[in-house]
Amino acid sequence: HEVIIITGKYDESVLGEGFRTQIDVDGQSGETTSLAEVLAESVGVSVRSLGGLGGFASISIRGASPSHTAIIIDGVPVSRIASVVDDVEALDLASFSTVEVYRGAVPVEYGGAALGGALSLRTRLGPDQDGHIAHVSAALGSFGSRHLRGRVSDVALGGRLRFHAGASYRGATGDYDYYNDNGTPL
Numbered sequence: 294h295e296v297i298i299i300t301g302k303y304d305e306s307v308l309g310e311g312f313r314t315q316i317d318v319d320g321q322s323g324e325t326t327s328l329a330e331v332l333a334e335s336v337g338v339s340v341r342s343l344g345g346l347g348g349f350a351s352i353s354i355r356g357a358s359p360s361h362t363a364i365i366i367d368g369v370p371v372s373r374i375a376s377v378v379d380d381v382e383a384l385d386l387a388s389f390s391t392v393e394v395y396r397g398a399v400p401v402e403y404g405g406a407a408l409g410g411a412l413s414l415r416t417r418l419g420p421d422q423d424g425h426i427a428h429v430s431a432a433l434g435s436f437g438s439r440h441l442r443g444r445v446s447d448v449a450l451g452g453r454l455r456f457h458a459g460a461s462y463r464g465a466t467g468d469y470d471y472y473n474d475n476g477t478p479l
Contacts, residue, residue: 313393314337316393326386328382340353367415387428387442392414418448428443440461444458
């Protein structure tokens with residue numbers, strides 16, 4: 294028997310740039326945009342949300358079911374670890390430096406087996422381009438909506454350890470009036 298082993302790195306020229314979309318995360322800074330909202334604007338990505346602030350949201354790429362879409366954080370396929378479908382609304386966009394959407398063919402280094410495609414996220418490590426290591430943001434909005442986020446990203450042990458720690462809170466009172474005439478003309 295002859296065994297042939299082929300190794301190598303994913304060559305983007307094989308698939309072409311049209312199958313991969315890299316989302317500009319830094320272009321979203323200063324906004325209170327969620328990862329699900331940003332993904333909804335990407336070509337071929339459909340976001341299904343249960344609605345409301347903090348409601349469950351899943352993604353579907355090219356019409357495939359959400360369970361056929363791999364979610365990879367720092368090279369680890371998290372959608373296969375804890376559940377079949379992950380809540381992308383729970384992921385804070387500002388915690389990531391790179392967001393890439395693969396439509397159709399998924400690179401071999403990401404498992405290559407996702408039928409619909411993959412969402413690849415890379416955690417923001419180390420100080421930002423201005424040298425800041427800590428970031429805090431707070432906002433208030435209509436109907437009692439509010440958020441508070443904090444994250445620390447730095448380098449330690451002479452550059453051998455890069456880390457990121459973050460926490461966030463989002464909430465709303467939702468105290469708006471809703472008139473329902475129960476479908477009657479009166």
